[in-house]
Amino acid sequence: MQINVDIPDELALRLNPLQAQLPKILELGLREWTAQGESGFSGLADVLEILASLPSAEEILALKPSHALQQQVEHLLAKNKTVGLTVEEECWWQQYEYVEHLVRMAKARALLKLKAS
Numbered sequence: 001m002q003i004n005v006d007i008p009d010e011l012a013l014r015l016n017p018l019q020a021q022l023p024k025i026l027e028l029g030l031r032e033w034t035a036q037g038e039s040g041f042s043g044l045a046d047v048l049e050i051l052a053s054l055p056s057a058e059e060i061l062a063l064k065p066s067h068a069l070q071q072q073v074e075h076l077l078a079k080n081k082t083v084g085l086t087v088e089e090e091c092w093w094q095q096y097e098y099v100e101h102l103v104r105m106a107k108a109r110a111l112l113k114l115k116a117s
Contacts, residue, residue: 024088031072043069044099051102057110063103 018025031043076093079085085093
């Protein structure tokens with residue numbers, strides 16, 4: 001399908017060398033756009049922003065994935081069991097696993113901190 005979109009000249013100049021990657025760029029942007037406004041994790045970038053804000057131990061322990069993120073994960077798990085993941089989906093899955101690992105480490109440290117106080 002072909003879609004025509006009017007964009008600012010500056011953005012067009014930035015996107016011109018990335019024409020072959022435009023579908024992937026749009027997909028990633030759409031995922032983040034769709035996830036905006038969700039409670040908990042609205043996307044992987046948001047998880048890192050939450051952790052970077054140095055939340056309290058209680059806030060770290062209360063972190064949970066948004067409904068949208070949980071659905072994406074469940075979809076990828078099911079797809080991986082049946083037909084397998086595309087290269088792009090595999091890349092997204094690896095990013096998710098890394099962020100999940102960071103969250104688990106943060107939760108473990110938060111629990112230790114609470115038990116020590």
